[in-house]
Amino acid sequence: MKRILYILITAVTIGTGLFSCEPLEDRDSLPAINYTEATLNHTEVLTDNTLTLTNNDKDVISYWSVVDNATKVELGHYNGNNAQAIIPFKGSYSVTYTAYTRGGIIATAPKTITVLKTDLSSITKDPRWGMLTNGAAGKTWVIKMANPIGFAGPAYLNTTVGDTGGDAWTYFPGSINEILWSGIEVKDWGEITFDLNEGYNVTVKQTSLTTGSTAQTTTKGTFTYTLSSDFKKDFLDFNGGTKMLYQNAYYTQQAPGFSFSRVRLVEITATSLKYAMLRDDGAQVIVSLIPKA
Numbered sequence: 001m002k003r004i005l006y007i008l009i010t011a012v013t014i015g016t017g018l019f020s021c022e023p024l025e026d027r028d029s030l031p032a033i034n035y036t037e038a039t040l041n042h043t044e045v046l047t048d049n050t051l052t053l054t055n056n057d058k059d060v061i062s063y064w065s066v067v068d069n070a071t072k073v074e075l076g077h078y079n080g081n082n083a084q085a086i087i088p089f090k091g092s093y094s095v096t097y098t099a100y101t102r103g104g105i106i107a108t109a110p111k112t113i114t115v116l117k118t119d120l121s122s123i124t125k126d127p128r129w130g131m132l133t134n135g136a137a138g139k140t141w142v143i144k145m146a147n148p149i150g151f152a153g154p155a156y157l158n159t160t161v162g163d164t165g166g167d168a169w170t171y172f173p174g175s176i177n178e179i180l181w182s183g184i185e186v187k188d189w190g191e192i193t194f195d196l197n198e199g200y201n202v203t204v205k206q207t208s209l210t211t212g213s214t215a216q217t218t219t220k221g222t223f224t225y226t227l228s229s230d231f232k233k234d235f236l237d238f239n240g241g242t243k244m245l246y247q248n249a250y251y252t253q254q255a256p257g258f259s260f261s262r263v264r265l266v267e268i269t270a271t272s273l274k275y276a277m278l279r280d281d282g283a284q285v286i287v288s289l290i291p292k293a
Contacts, residue, residue: 033103035060040106044095046113049122051085051095053078061100069094069112073239088122089198090115120196126227128234129196131270138195140292141273143247147175148184150286152276157232158266159274172286184249190216191292192245200224202242209248219243234265236275244275246287255280 041056044064055062063079069092078085087093094110120135133139155167163170173179176186190205202223208215221240228234238244243260255278266286267274277285 033101033106035099035101035103035106037106037108040097040099040108042097042099044097044111044113046087046115049087049115049117049119051087051113053080053083053085053095055081055099057099059102063098063100065096065098067094067096067110068092086122087115088118088120088196090118118198124196128227128268129225131268132225132273133194133196136195136197138193138197138201140191140193141245141289142191142292143189143245144272144288144290145176145186145189147173148247148288149179149182149249150274150288152266152284152286154282154284156266156276156284160231160267170286179249182249184247185211187214189247190245192289194223202238204242204245206243206245209251211248231265234268235262236265237262245289246277250277250279250285253280254278255282 035057040060042062043052043054043056045052045054051066053062053064058081061079062081063077064083064085065077066075066085066087067073068075075087075093076085091114093113093115095113096110097108099106099108124130124135129135150170150172152163152171153167153169156163156170157168161168176184188207190207192205193203195201200222201220203218203220205216205218207213208217219240219242221238221242223239223242224235224237226233226235226237236244238261244263246260258278260277263275263277265273265275271291273289274286275289277287279285
């Protein structure tokens, strides 16, 4: 399976705009590049499963890209003078450093690093990893059909903060019988399995949205779990064509920009996983999953 590296991503955008009624000669061109690949001062040091990235040229904006050599997939990128990237899975990786200077961009040749052993402890210190995946053994989730969805306002954050009124209102029905008006179909919607067996692996068995159909499509790929310290911005991103498990209610009423390829978690425990589906009216549909029996 593909391996996905979770590291903090910071976007840097540099742009200028010139407007004039007449064409003007640009006399403020950037100075010539005064660096070469050989004179750039940066290091990439691998210690066990930790890759330390350092830029010692303080007038240079640094950018690193890490690629899995087995899959040719970029695992992550980072820009900053100092960073540590965790690579929990053994294998061969390429690290490419790019320097943004006042005179232009210098891309260096990729550097190959080899992680010799898998060490899940490097990422699983936070209990949310175990709750979601059960480590290398894996964990399978299904939609909780006894009480599959709830509703929340656009400002609702998670079950820990709870209903604070205003735009953070919530409505969690006691059973599916209270929300049959939503149009949700009562059937087996499939399952989703997360595991950390030599990669951030995910397998999704998704049941067809067609009414009465039990046909299922199976997709396999990888996922990225972005954890926030206060659980207000915990996201699951799905790669390789996979998507989060879903059901039919409000499926055709998704907000522009929302995708089941990227969902925000509002609850994760050993027995409950809830995520938010953004609706086109600004409200959130909270989808509930439980571990497969």
